[in-house]
Amino acid sequence: METFTPTAALRQQMVTIDEALMALASELAQLPLLEAHVYPLPPVAQGTEHDPIEQIEVGYLSGDAAFTTTLAAYRDHSARAGCSTKATHRLPGWLRFPTEAASRLTPLVTEINQLKQDFKAQVQQAGGRDEKFELVHTALPGVITLQVYRKLTLLSGALYSLGFTWADKQSINRLSREQVLEMLERSRRYIPPLCDNAQWSKMVDQEVYDIRRLPADAQLRIRRPVKTHPMINLLWQDRSPRKQQLKASLPLLLCSDTPPVVTHLGHYPPKSRQARSDRKIGGDPIIERLHLYLYHPE
Structure with a gap:
């Protein structure tokens, strides 16, 4: 071979x-x-x-x-x-x-x-x-x-x-403010289709600015939905x-x-599906494309 x-x-x-x-x-x-x-x-x-x-x-x-x-x-x-x-x-x-x-x-x-x-x-x-x-x-x-x-x-x-x-959980990753800033800097190299270099750079600059405005000890989470699967x-x-x-x-x-x-496997959603007691991650995402949210500890 x-x-x-x-x-x-x-x-x-x-x-x-x-x-x-x-x-x-x-x-x-x-x-x-x-x-x-x-x-x-x-x-x-x-x-x-x-x-x-x-x-x-x-x-x-x-x-x-x-x-x-x-x-x-x-x-x-x-x-x-x-x-x-x-x-x-x-x-x-x-x-x-x-x-x-x-x-x-x-x-x-x-x-x-x-x-x-x-x-x-x-x-x-x-x-x-x-x-x-x-x-x-x-x-x-x-x-x-x-x-x-x-x-x-x-x-x-x-x-x-x-x-x-059926499983339809969410994947949650904990990140510090500095880790998010590093991630944003790396993303500058990966310009998506239908977006020119100047547009992409300007958008990332705004995202960096938004993160830098947060307190140094801000707790951040990436919360991505996981596709429903059996x-x-x-x-x-x-x-x-x-x-x-x-x-x-x-x-x-x-x-x-x-x-x-x-x-046996039943239809989705199950009849007895329980409501989530949703956590201290909420509101609008800080950076929507990254599914990035601010965590609010009690």
């Missing part, structure tokens, strides 16, 4: 991943399927990926239909017509096989996840964001990189319960820690002779 160009090497890596996924599908088809459940989500239309999520209608498939849909989702790496390429396609769900199947599936899933990791490493070696985008979309037009990166989850053992839920809460019978939480981007594979108690 060392003789390949980066573009050819990435194409070959994708072929190898697809071959490994086909081998997994063949192995799964030979195993006794004890149960299968998936929850298809509506696609995100192109241009709506940044819109606030008010409602998500969740579908449901079981048995052979869920199994077939799972195998297709494992190999689904490409953009769909009319759908956003900035929002990954998710299929929450799970398939259960006998405990003894773990020894047959573990080497295959481990190999697939390593191949995905190697694919990611090849992309990262391309350099900056623009170089990485150019490499992937020259080598594999239409491929959604994050969907290739997503690893498969294989679990085995006595699972007491398996519950699907999660799985696991409760094990015989291991510590008993609780485990995973993203539900793809159906997980469970090798267990005992069926767990299941909480």
Whole structure:
């Protein structure tokens, strides 16, 4: 592979991943399927990926239909017509096989996840964001990189319960006034499209002025919304820690002779959604493009 160009090497890596996924599908088809459940989500239309999520209608498939849909989702790496390429396609769900199947599936899933990791490493070696985008979309037009990166989850053992839920938290980073000023100075080098150097410099100057006007001990927070996404809460019978939480981007594979108690994924938002007790971060953002707010301690 060392003789390949980066573009050819990435194409070959994708072929190898697809071959490994086909081998997994063949192995799964030979195993006794004890149960299968998936929850298809509506696609995100192109241009709506940044819109606030008010409602998500969740579908449901079981048995052979869920199994077939799972195998297709494992190999689904490409953009769909009319759908956003900035929002990954998710299929929450799970398939259960006998405990003894773990020894047959573990080497295959481990190999697939390593191949995905190697694919990611090849992309990262391309350099900056623009170089990485150019490499992937020259080598594999239409491929959604994050969907290739997503690893498969294989679990085995006595699972007491398996519950699907929705996460829509916010990421909060604490910053000092000086750290924000350093961030603004660095941003001068990255002029966005449709903005000339003079306009950008003037805007950053104003932002620096606004931050310098704050007290030296001002406490600042970057509060970014995290896109609503499905999660799985696991409760094990015989291991510590008993609780485990995973993203539900793809159906997980469970090798267990005992069926767990299941909480199926419902529509979003849940009926019993509780109001947030919102914190001491509020008001209008100081710098909207950074989602930067002033923190008000009691």
